[in-house]
Amino acid sequence: MSDAALIEASLIALDGREAAMRDLLFDRFLARFPERRAIFIHIDATSVRMTDETLQWLYGLAQDRKWVWSQVAELVFNHRNYGELRQDEYDVFVDFAIDALRDTIDTWDAATEGAWRRQAASLKTLIARARAEWAASPLAFS
Incomplete structure (x- = not known):
């Protein structure tokens, strides 16, 4: 099964329990x-x-x-309004989101875990790239 199919199945399993998942995520974060x-x-x-x-x-x-790249780049730019957010804060949020999802739904296995973690690694790389590009731009904080 592809990562997309495994992730989609997890999101379907979350239906109706989104608030519980968010509560876990934000309590931990x-x-x-x-x-x-x-x-x-x-x-x-x-x-x-x-x-x-x-x-x-x-x-x-x-x-x-x-489209994911442009949205991530925009988010990183807009987050400058909240001060300097470190890469580890972004990384932990992504990891905690997956942990909260896992702890909220009933269907989770090693393949599902692997799918989410592979995509998390890609997302963290995009965030780091966006942070570096904005830091090097004339719009960066001085």
């Missing part, structure tokens, strides 16, 4: 980075968008969708 709590004006609204974007990008990468 903010426990790891408590100083970031202050940047969330309305965490319930923000958590929906952040989680959905992350899962969509991972699914898009599994489908070899080219």
Whole structure:
């Protein structure tokens, strides 16, 4: 089964449990980075968008969708409004999203784990690339 098919099956299994998954994700993320709590004006609204974007990008990468890059680059640029976010914060968020999904749905196996983690590695690489490109651009913070 392809990564895209495995990821899609996981997303279908999540149906109706998205809020529980987001709660796990954000509880874990903010426990790891408590100083970031202050940047969330309305965490319930923000958590929906952040989680959905992350899962969509991972699914898009599994489908070899080219649009993922432009959205990731834009997100990294826009996140400058929240101060300097480190690569490890992005990486942990992606990993915690997958962990929260795994801990929320009933269907998970080694193949599913591998599919998500392979796409996570690709997403982390795109984020690092976007961070480097924005840091080198004339629009970077001085």
